[in-house]
Amino acid sequence: MFVMKITFDSITKKYGELLANDSVSVSIESGTIHAIIGENGAGKSTLVKMLSGQVTPDSGSILVDDLSIEGFSTSNAIRLGIGLLGQDPMDFANLTVMQSFSVGHRLNRSINTTKLLRQEFGTLNSKYGFNIDPKKKIHQLSIGERQQVELMRLLSNGAQLIILDEPNSGFSLEQKTKVFDALKQLTLEGCTVVLVSHKLEDVLEYSSCVSVMRKGKLLETLLLPQDPNYLVDLMFGSKYEEDKAQSNAIVEMKDLIARVQQQENMIELSLTKRMMVGVVGLQGSGVDRFLGNMFFNKNFSLMSDGNRIDKSNFGYVPTDRLERGLFPELSILDHHALSLSVDTGVIDWTQTRAMCEDLIQNYGIIGTPDTKAAELSGGNQQRLMLSMLRNDIAVAMLEHPTRGLDIQSADYIWDKLSTDKSNRLLTIFSSYEVDEIWDHADYVICFHGEEIVSASSVNVITKSEIINNISGNLVNGYD
Numbered sequence: 001m002f003v004m005k006i007t008f009d010s011i012t013k014k015y016g017e018l019l020a021n022d023s024v025s026v027s028i029e030s031g032t033i034h035a036i037i038g039e040n041g042a043g044k045s046t047l048v049k050m051l052s053g054q055v056t057p058d059s060g061s062i063l064v065d066d067l068s069i070e071g072f073s074t075s076n077a078i079r080l081g082i083g084l085l086g087q088d089p090m091d092f093a094n095l096t097v098m099q100s101f102s103v104g105h106r107l108n109r110s111i112n113t114t115k116l117l118r119q120e121f122g123t124l125n126s127k128y129g130f131n132i133d134p135k136k137k138i139h140q141l142s143i144g145e146r147q148q149v150e151l152m153r154l155l156s157n158g159a160q161l162i163i164l165d166e167p168n169s170g171f172s173l174e175q176k177t178k179v180f181d182a183l184k185q186l187t188l189e190g191c192t193v194v195l196v197s198h199k200l201e202d203v204l205e206y207s208s209c210v211s212v213m214r215k216g217k218l219l220e221t222l223l224l225p226q227d228p229n230y231l232v233d234l235m236f237g238s239k240y241e242e243d244k245a246q247s248n249a250i251v252e253m254k255d256l257i258a259r260v261q262q263q264e265n266m267i268e269l270s271l272t273k274r275m276m277v278g279v280v281g282l283q284g285s286g287v288d289r290f291l292g293n294m295f296f297n298k299n300f301s302l303m304s305d306g307n308r309i310d311k312s313n314f315g316y317v318p319t320d321r322l323e324r325g326l327f328p329e330l331s332i333l334d335h336h337a338l339s340l341s342v343d344t345g346v347i348d349w350t351q352t353r354a355m356c357e358d359l360i361q362n363y364g365i366i367g368t369p370d371t372k373a374a375e376l377s378g379g380n381q382q383r384l385m386l387s388m389l390r391n392d393i394a395v396a397m398l399e400h401p402t403r404g405l406d407i408q409s410a411d412y413i414w415d416k417l418s419t420d421k422s423n424r425l426l427t428i429f430s431s432y433e434v435d436e437i438w439d440h441a442d443y444v445i446c447f448h449g450e451e452i453v454s455a456s457s458v459n460v461i462t463k464s465e466i467i468n469n470i471s472g473n474l475v476n477g478y479d
Contacts, residue, residue, distance in 0.1 A: 006063070007027045008024055028194060031187050032192060032208045034195065034208070034209055035207035045196060048196055049165075052077050053076055081160035083157070094137065096134065098117070104157075105117060105153070129181070130149075160191055163194045164195045165196045166197060198285070212235060220234060232471050259303075267455070271426065271443060274422055276421050280437040280466060281446060282448075285450065295314055315393040315397065317401065322374065322381070326381060336352055339388045340352055353369055356369045363387040364412060383409075386417075389420075400431055401413050417429070437466065453469050
């Protein structure tokens with residue numbers, strides 16, 4: 001039987017002015033599934049990355065079986081039998097399952113490795129009921145099956161402690177059940193599992209204890225089961241700034257019909273013209289891909305006064321500014337030239353430069369028409385993307401519009417969006433931050449587990465209900 005107790009002793013980690021972990025102390029007992037929960041940015045992933053050796057603490061120590069490990073590194077973690085099962089499997093898409101299982105395996109240093117590895121794979125595959133075909137290519141497997149292969153690889157290499165950092169939401173219920181059944185069986189053998197998750201239902205179903213973090217601090221470690229409402233209060237703070245609906249919500253005749261395809265179901269939402277619609281959820285909940293899917297795919301349609309709005313009248317601002325939103329080496333002028341020439345294919349450079357200079361001034365962009373996008377700050381890159389949205393578009397879609405911005409830049413963005421929404425049929429934005437949604441949205445769509453779980457005007461939902469909905473503790477559905 002494995003025995004491994006992990007103790008974090010006064011762990012502190014800063015990134016610049018951000019205090020990611022603030023003197024965190026907690027013990028993780030052998031033979032348990034120990035969950036770590038908290039809102040986005042609570043410090044969960046930073047803590048477990050120290051355990052896997054990917055991050056070094058600024059102060060404090062990590063003890064394994066009460067022995068302090070100096071210079072905790074990835075090689076130390078591997079030697080001690082600590083394995084990380086991350087959000088995305090660490091595998092090789094073009095290899096077979098057997099080849100991926102074998103890469104870097106400890107048995108590759110001995111003779112007759114092929115036969116031994118096949119036997120090892122077969123034993124684990126059968127023991128945990130995974131039924132993975134070793135001849136299949138990795139890219140032919142589902143995410144859940146790839147996670148199963150990765151788990152077997154970690155166990156075959158001697159892992160005694162498995163870290164699950166936000167297990168991928170691509171699991172089907174059957175695949176998730178298989179993985180967690182295997183993990184429960186491992187804990188009976190003395191193996192330890194650390195589960196970092198936003199999903200309260202998984203934590204409550206599979207874990208034996210839970211540590212709750214908020215703003216870099218560890219608040220409590222509790223034996224399970226616990227009241228989910230109490231855990232939500234710990235994660236987000238128990239004093240919400242309302243418990244009555246906003247009094248200044250838009251009250252108009254609803255004249256927009258939005259239809260969203262969700263798996264087998266079509267969801268129909270009744271909206272109001274010139275609304276600001278906020279889409280909120282925790283990381284991995286489906287919020288990340290929702291607006292992009294709406295813009296590029298056919299799972300979304302919008303009807304205004306009985307007429308379908310053509311998608312040529314939609315504008316989209318992605319969250320990754322320099323990957324999908326802008327061309328790093330092109331200038332502000334180049335970007336506006338491309339934006340203005342979409343319809344005609346012709347660029348009038350004199351007119352474009354004059355318009356570009358006006359937009360730089362109107363949007364407060366610190367730069368000249370010839371400044372490259374990569375040379376702008378994050379806030380100015382965001383302003384540039386907003387300035388490229390045509391005035392005549394009917395629907396503006398913005399992913400995390402203030403991500404990574406300072407308060408002044410974020411306030412500017414919200415002021416501009418608030419002003420511009422009167423010229424559009426609809427403005428839709430996504431965010432992980434409940435406060436941001438509450439402060440700026442007229443209508444709120446909540447995501448959990450890759451699905452819309454509630455959608456309603458802010459005059460019939462409270463902030464605490466939003467928090468519960470995105471945490472999987474549904475208290476308010478559709479209005």
